[in-house]
Structures are given as structure tokens and as C-alpha cells.
Amino acid sequence: MRVTRGQELVDSILELIDRRRLRAGDPLPPEPRLMEEFGVARNSVREALRTLQALGIVEIRHGYGTFVGDASMAALSPSLLFRTRARSRQDLRGLSDLLEVRQILETELTRKVVGNGQLLAALGECVDRMADPATASVADRRFHELIGEAAGNELALELIRLFWDVYRQTESLIGTPTSRPDGLEAKHRRIVEAIATSDGAAVGEAVSEHFDEIRKRIAAG
Structure with missing residues (x-):
């Protein structure tokens, strides 16, 4: 099955969380850092983060940043x-x-x-x-x-x-x-x-x- 660029970015962010051993409540790198690390535009980063937020994997706190979520089954x-x-x-x-x-x-x-x-x-x-x-x-x-x-x-x-x-x-x-x-x-x-x-x-x-x-x-x- 063909993997879209958007899904590739979602998977890359998941790998980053795993690689850095981030836990629920830990902050993710800010958007500019993610854009630089993965070589993508701001809109692509935001779309990927919204996808992960819908799954409960990240929590976006406006004005504060993005944090690792608890990935509850409630999502x-x-x-x-x-x-x-x-x-x-x-x-x-x-x-x-x-x-x-x-x-x-x-x-x-x-x-x-x-x-x-x-x-x-x-x-x-x-x-x-x-x-x-x-x-x-x-x-x-x-x-x-x-x-x-x-x-x-x-x-x-x-x-x-x-x-x-x-x-x-x-x-x-x-x-x-x-x-x-x-x-x-x-x-x-x-x-x-x-x-x-x-x-x-x-x-x-x-x-x-x-x-x-x-x-x-x-x-x-």
C-alpha cells in the first residue's frame, strides 16, 4: 500500500518521540525545529501534528507548544x-x-x-x-x-x-x-x-x- 508524504511525516514524528524516549507530558521540538529536521513546510508539520492530536498521541496547547499525549483509547x-x-x-x-x-x-x-x-x-x-x-x-x-x-x-x-x-x-x-x-x-x-x-x-x-x-x-x- 502506497504511503503518502503526510503519513511519512507522521511516522517520522512518532520515531522522533520514540528515539528521544519522550513520555506523556514531555514537550516536542517547536515547529521550526521539526520543519528543519524533516525538511518540510510549516503547513505539513501542522497537519501531521493535528493527525497525531486526533489519535491522542500529542497534545497541542496553544500559546505553550506541543506535548506528548497519553495516547488514551478514548481517542x-x-x-x-x-x-x-x-x-x-x-x-x-x-x-x-x-x-x-x-x-x-x-x-x-x-x-x-x-x-x-x-x-x-x-x-x-x-x-x-x-x-x-x-x-x-x-x-x-x-x-x-x-x-x-x-x-x-x-x-x-x-x-x-x-x-x-x-x-x-x-x-x-x-x-x-x-x-x-x-x-x-x-x-x-x-x-x-x-x-x-x-x-x-x-x-x-x-x-x-x-x-x-x-x-x-x-x-x-
């Missing part, structure tokens, strides 16, 4: 949201794909944290808060974050947040939930019980059941 939210919506308008394929990847990820992460007593207590508190409609959504998101945090995989934790947020923004495509109001609490409580048993198979069944209602709504759509 992928608009494209994943667009892709999921676009592929779901005809046959809900986008939501189905998102659900499948999310289940695979969360099943394996949950299996990594079986028997964690401290985690069980925190998850139990989240489940209790799900009984109140005013706090149910926040408690639901926090429940899955806690599992990601306990698993000790920072990338997976960011993906959990990304998938959760995108799903919430696209859920309207499959209508309102069909389960009872207390269903959210019950499904998550079964995951907590499976973690407590330290049974990997039970964890897989509980996480799968957690997504069953969504799967049925997608199939019905």
Missing part, C-alpha cells in the same frame, strides 16, 4: 462509534461484533481475578448500587472497571471503558432492555458468585449469561 471512540453505528443500521452486525469482542475480553479478565476477596467486596458494593435506577448505570460501568483493574492489564482496562461507552451510545439501535428492572443486579451478582468459586467454567457461563439478553435483542432486530 478511538469516535471511529469505533461511527463504525458500529454504520454497520448496525442494516443488520446490527456492528453491535454483534462489539458484543462478541467484549465478551471474549471480559471472560478472560474475569478468570484472572477468581478468588480475589478484596475485589469481591468492591464488586458486591457495585451490585448493591445497581438496585437503584439512579446509580445503576454508573455502578455497572464501575463493576467492569474493577475487574480490569484487578487483572492488572492497563490496555484491557482502557478497552473495557471504550467498549462500554460505545455500546451505551449505540444501544438504542436494538430498542429498550427486555429484562426485568432487577435483571442487571442479578446478572452481575452471578458473576461475583462465580469469581468467589474460583471456577473458570462458572465464570465463563456467568459472563455469557450477562450478555444473553443483549444477544437476544440483536437477534430479534
